[in-house]
Amino acid sequence: MVKVVDVEINVMSFKRAFNREPTEAEMGALMRLNAKRNEKQCGGKNTIEKIDRRLASASKARDYIKSQPLKRNIVVTRTAWSVNYLLKLDLNKSQIMDVLHISEIAYDRAVKQYNLPRDGIERRFKNDKR
Secondary structure (H helix, E strand, O other): OOOOOOOOOOOHHHHHOOOOOOOOOHHHHHHHHHHHHHHHOOOOHHHHHHHHHHHHHHHHHHHHHOOOOOOOOOOOOHHHHHHHHHOOOOHHHHHHHHHHOOHHHHHHHHHHHOOOOOEEEEEEOOOOOO
């Protein structure tokens, strides 16, 4: 059995060994190995467990926020208000994009950001100069 000591674990050594860029999962594994290796040097204990707890609490907070009811009266952009209005008139996605002269990305962003179609949208607009 060979004990390897003082082996540098980083992206450059990974590239040399595998002749490619590491994936996101492999980057995470490299970071975990570095954290575990440096745990004794820094005097910190259970670094990996701290990272896992932080990620778990962040996902728990996101789930809690998603479970909360949406605000009733919200202020939206003009585009989002128009998309909401046209969705309530039973127009489909391509028709709305043609009427408003917007891209599919802008349509999808408005629907996702404001959870359209929905009631309780005020006609006051964000960034209104008036």
